[in-house]
Amino acid sequence: MFHRESGYFKTTYAADGGLYPLPIAKWTIGVLLAGFILLPTISTAVSGAVSAEYYVSVVNLILIAVVGALGLNILVGYTGQISIGHAAFMSVGAYTAANLAVKLGLPFWVTLPAGGLMAAFIGAIVGIPSLRIKGLYLAIATLAAQLIIEWVINHTPAISGGSQASIEVPRPTVFGYPLKTQRELYYFLLFFAVLAIVGTLNLVRSRIGRAFVAIRDQDIAAEIIGIDIFRYKLTAFAISSFYAGVTGVLYTYYLGIANYENFLITTSIDYLAMIIIGGLGSVLGSILGAIFVTLLPIVIRVFMESFGTLLFTASELNNVIPATRLGLFGLLIIVFLVVEPEGLNRLWRNIRNYFRVWPFSY
Amino acid sequence: MTRHLARLTAAAAGAILMSAGAAIAQPKEIVIGVQCDRTGATQTVGVFFCPGVHDYTNLINSKGGVEGRKIRAMEIDHEYKVPQGMEAYERHKKEGAVSILLYGTPHTQALAAKLAEDKIPGTSPGFGSAASADGKRYPYLFPIAATYWSQAAAAVQFVKGKLGGNLKGKKIAYLFYDNPAGKEPLPILEDLAKLEGFELKTFAVPAPGVEMGAQVLDITQRYRADFVIAHLFGRSPSVSIKEFKRVGYPLSKVVSFVWGSAEADLEAAGGGAVAEGYNTMQFAGVGSDYPVHKQIREMYQKEGKPAPKEMVSTVYYNRGIFHIAVHIEAVRNALKAKGATANITGEDVKNGFEKVKGVTLDGLMPPLEITPTDHEGGGWVQIFTVKGGKLTKASEWFRAYPEVIKKHIEADAKKS
Structure with a gap:
């Protein structure tokens, strides 16, 4: 926005597909990253330790949601295979990690990839119907997976850890130091969120990512130009489920518990809402969608708490706040989709393109 | 313009100083966090349960509060979702809540460790896990009703x-x-x-x-x-x-x-x-003929309002009264131990919970007796x-x- 874009000429394909389109992007990323690393310190300095815990806890929820949304976007946005069973893959990751952490006492750097891999394995199996069916039919097949996985976890004490179907997990430890407070967990979550973002950015500009896009746009054409549909569709399911599994593990460590009630179909739908609002097939869109869906209810509540008293009494307000929040949430989703069907990502690009040549457009 | 700004700043500073002064002069109100579900999977319970909590709190406040201190029951609706429950908990902590009314089994389990780390007591009547009746194992979790x-x-x-x-x-x-x-x-x-x-x-x-x-x-x-x-x-x-x-x-x-x-x-x-x-x-009495209901109706009458319509569903409404009443009793015990103007912490209220005994609200509540080892209070139905x-x-x-x-x-x- 505030920098010149002219004067940079790309002469190779490698440069054209580079992670940083312009040299200044490195600086932007650097500043952003520094800002995120310092965020707990800054918020503590500004608002005090107690309030900072709260603000950081909200950011933590966003970071977890970002990982999940990215994963779902790889499958739905990039490969065009719809899945409404994503929360089930999260629960697979969560219970795998919880069992490994509790029964074998393994640390998070083993359980986290293990949870992801287990989810990837299950995801690839669930993805098999996608080789034959598309669209709504595939959606129903993944819905079946959601219900089956839920039932299996619930009825297998070896997985669920007893009739309560919830496993308490010890806090993650780094170099023997347990991460307990929100600000400590923040760095834990930030690390994996950044890893997920960088991973996805690299994935979608690689051969695999382009194969995904080709399948999404027209799978028969993709097959004709030599893309192995069988392999890439299952890969998409596996990678996407890997992200979902990791999200489940992050939830588990963040909440200190693996519980299937956290991963019901409503969660799947929340994540679908994130990527649709954010923008299908875009990394920035997944991030914006995760921020939007997580933050919107909180912002509406804070707003109503401050200004609702002008219209309602305190006891009415207790009823009004949740109702408005739900109503406004739905309404805003519709408004966003009508105003910009391609999501927040497109909205952001429009704003950026406008200011790019401002004030000298035309 | 600058003069305006200067005057505004001075006024704002004055206001802040004054409110700070008022805060020192008057002992602070006590915040109790209330997790609710009026819009989620169990909304049929929440829409009756939560008003019961607030009506009883208002009744206590209208009678002068607990040991002269006002209670603020701060409600947050979490739609029966665990991440939202976590967010609500952190928000309550930020507002300085000394105890939390939890709502929902997965939420209770997810917050069990956190409550102990932050030393804030939480209650889970009628849900949560039965094992949490063990006060030694879960020092900050109180089922307070029959598991x-x-x-x-x-x-x-x-x-x-x-x-x-x-x-x-x-x-x-x-x-x-x-x-x-x-x-x-x-x-x-x-x-x-x-x-x-x-x-x-x-x-x-x-x-x-x-x-x-x-x-x-x-x-x-x-x-x-x-x-x-x-x-x-x-x-x-x-x-x-x-x-x-x-x-x-x-x-x-x-x-x-x-x-x-x-x-x-x-x-x-x-x-x-x-x-x-x-x-x-x-685990709480049924019907709206208990003396506490009469008092709540009178409180509404004084404000010139009809009795709350939520009172009709007495099962959940009374459970709301029961739930907050135990908290208020715990706060009362904490204030008695620390002095009516003291700044009580979650730890004080936890000790207060462990001394709850003999509060019955004329039969609406069971003969609860919570001890450091038995956080269920007997398991009465x-x-x-x-x-x-x-x-x-x-x-x-x-x-x-x-x-x-x-x-x-x-x-x-x-x-x-």
Whole structure:
């Protein structure tokens, strides 16, 4: 926005597909990253330790949601295979990690990839119907997976850890130091969120990512130009489920518990809402969608708490706040989709393109 | 412009100083965090439960507060979602809450460790895990009401009374919602089946629990149960009443756990007349004739308003009163110990909880006695039976088989 874009000429394909389109992007990323690393310190300095815990806890929820949304976007946005069973893959990751952490006492750097891999394995199996069916039919097949996985976890004490179907997990430890407070967990979550973002950015500009896009746009054409549909569709399911599994593990460590009630179909739908609002097939869109869906209810509540008293009494307000929040949430989703069907990502690009040549457009 | 700005700043600074001065002069109000669900999966409970919490708090405040201190019950609706529950908890912590009314089993489990780390007591009446009655293992978690284990024991006791004091060779069916909460009482029931010599058969109802014709037929026609213990949630209790009625099984031979027993369930089943004889278990009194209801109505009258319409669903409304009343009692104990103007912490209130004894609100509450080891407070329940279309009290507060429950709590503590 505030920098010149002219004067940079790309002469190779490698440069054209580079992670940083312009040299200044490195600086932007650097500043952003520094800002995120310092965020707990800054918020503590500004608002005090107690309030900072709260603000950081909200950011933590966003970071977890970002990982999940990215994963779902790889499958739905990039490969065009719809899945409404994503929360089930999260629960697979969560219970795998919880069992490994509790029964074998393994640390998070083993359980986290293990949870992801287990989810990837299950995801690839669930993805098999996608080789034959598309669209709504595939959606129903993944819905079946959601219900089956839920039932299996619930009825297998070896997985669920007893009739309560919830496993308490010890806090993650780094170099023997347990991460307990929100600000400590923040760095834990930030690390994996950044890893997920960088991973996805690299994935979608690689051969695999382009194969995904080709399948999404027209799978028969993709097959004709030599893309192995069988392999890439299952890969998409596996990678996407890997992200979902990791999200489940992050939830588990963040909440200190693996519980299937956290991963019901409503969660799947929340994540679908994130990527649709954010923008299908875009990394920035997944991030914006995760921020939007997580933050919107909180912002509406804070707003109503401050200004609702002008219209309602305190006891009415207790009823009004949740109702408005739900109503406004739905309404805003519709408004966003009508105003910009391609999501927040497109909205952001429009704003950026406008200011790019401002004030000298035309 | 600059002068305006300077004046504004001065005014703002003055206002802040004044409010700070006022804060010093007057002891601070006490914040209690309230997690609620008015819009999520269990909204049918929340819309009655939460107003009960607020009405009782306002009643206490209108009478001058607790030891002269005002109580602020800060409600946050978490839509029965765990991440939102975590966010609500952090928000409550930020506002300086000294105790939290939790809501929901997964939320309680997710926050158990956090509560102990932050030293803020939380309560989970009627949900959470039965093992959390163990105060040594979960120092900051208080079930404060009969857990599913205690309810199971009480149900067997009640059945025993109904079947003539001897259960040998009798057939008891356990009809339950197929989720973790539904399965939790199983070990107790199995143990008691051995102890009392009755035959136990379980019948699971899969989610969403609106279809149980097959199970009910199985219970009544094939198994021919002598009594049915039902543990259902949401819509399913009303469906079970209808189904039992349809096959002609006497509802007086059915006893339901605490979440299958509200006025709304009877209404959904087709009114109180249909459910005649149905037995339900309660951990707070039912009906709106307790003195506390009269006081709440008077409070509304003074403000020139009609009595709250939520009061009609007395089962959940009264549970709201019960839930906050225990907190207020704990705060009172904390203030008594620390001095009425002291700044009490979560730890003080936790100690206050462990001294709660003898608060009954004229029978609305059980004879609760919470101790440092027993955070359940005894595990008391009351049975109410539908008579003439209304829930009427059929027993005094009672509890059953405490030694069996104790054994299971100890075994569970050893397991982890």
